[in-house]
Amino acid sequence: MKTAALRFVSHNATFEAIGLALPDWPLSAIVEQRQPKLHLDGTSMVINIFGIATSPRKVSNSRIILEASLRAVIDAGAADLSYDIVSLSEHKVQSCLACKVCGKDKTGKYIPCVQYDSDDVRMLHEKLLQADGILVSTPVYFGLPSDLFIQFMNRTRILRHQDFRLANKPVGIMATAGRRNGGGEIAITAAWHPFLRNGCIPVGNGGGTSQYGAVGWATQSGTITQDVWGMQQGFEVSARVYSLAKIIKAGMAETGYAFPMEFSETDGKPPFEC
Numbered sequence: 001m002k003t004a005a006l007r008f009v010s011h012n013a014t015f016e017a018i019g020l021a022l023p024d025w026p027l028s029a030i031v032e033q034r035q036p037k038l039h040l041d042g043t044s045m046v047i048n049i050f051g052i053a054t055s056p057r058k059v060s061n062s063r064i065i066l067e068a069s070l071r072a073v074i075d076a077g078a079a080d081l082s083y084d085i086v087s088l089s090e091h092k093v094q095s096c097l098a099c100k101v102c103g104k105d106k107t108g109k110y111i112p113c114v115q116y117d118s119d120d121v122r123m124l125h126e127k128l129l130q131a132d133g134i135l136v137s138t139p140v141y142f143g144l145p146s147d148l149f150i151q152f153m154n155r156t157r158i159l160r161h162q163d164f165r166l167a168n169k170p171v172g173i174m175a176t177a178g179r180r181n182g183g184g185e186i187a188i189t190a191a192w193h194p195f196l197r198n199g200c201i202p203v204g205n206g207g208g209t210s211q212y213g214a215v216g217w218a219t220q221s222g223t224i225t226q227d228v229w230g231m232q233q234g235f236e237v238s239a240r241v242y243s244l245a246k247i248i249k250a251g252m253a254e255t256g257y258a259f260p261m262e263f264s265e266t267d268g269k270p271p272f273e274c
């Protein structure tokens, strides 16, 4: 605990610089559910963060670190932060069928996913699209993010093929692992890949150490709160995503420029029929 306490002190300047105070761990009632409060009008400068918890467990360490860290950023002074968290395990997310129907046709018209009416992915995509920043928490499974995470990310192919509709959103990852050196950082960087392919901006935990993200260390459901260092990293990742989302949103509002990315059906494909 001594290290964590020292770290709180050493990071004070960093958080003061972005107008945040440091959290006072442990927070009370960190698993309390919050109602979605996305601001959909797009006119205010509220910073919307969408959190995706990807554990199959009902009470999961990864959901706890995600929820607690976002609440800590608000408690630390981010009054303009609004967040919404979903646990993928509570929603129906079918595998991508690789039918290649979705995306964009030759005239540029967007074609929906054939499964949009048979599961919850359309709704989850709407939440992703409304978000200014994205946070993902995942348990580490054999050194990788969870299967629920992979299954969901495969379904974002449609957003990539519709001119990278998730482009320029900052993304931070929190992984919870049962073992020290059990693959936490590998799982984090693995989780970056589908976001990179979507044109998102993966970020770490910002100043102090600029690490890959947050690695929480816990096994039994709920024990993550004892990992002060991990919880602190979760806070830092959330603060980093929040502050970059704010910079990007303010920059786009000021310049009127959104750095659009156009999807190419042909670039990088073989020059022969295959």
Ligand SMILES: Cc1cc2nc3c(=O)[nH]c(=O)nc-3n(C[C@H](O)[C@H](O)[C@H](O)COP(=O)(O)O)c2cc1C
Residues within 6 Å of the ligand: 055, 056, 057, 059, 060, 061, 062, 063, 138, 139, 140, 141, 142, 143, 144, 176, 177, 178, 179, 180, 181, 182, 183, 184, 217, 218, 219, 220, 221, 222
């Ligand atoms: C199928 C499975 C695979 C796992 N693989 C790893 C692993 O590779 N490394 C590790 O440190 N922990 C591993 N764990 C432990 C979990 O990552 C750990 O218990 C984590 O806190 C669970 O998070 P959750 O409560 O959010 O589900 C594994 C657990 C399961 C069920």
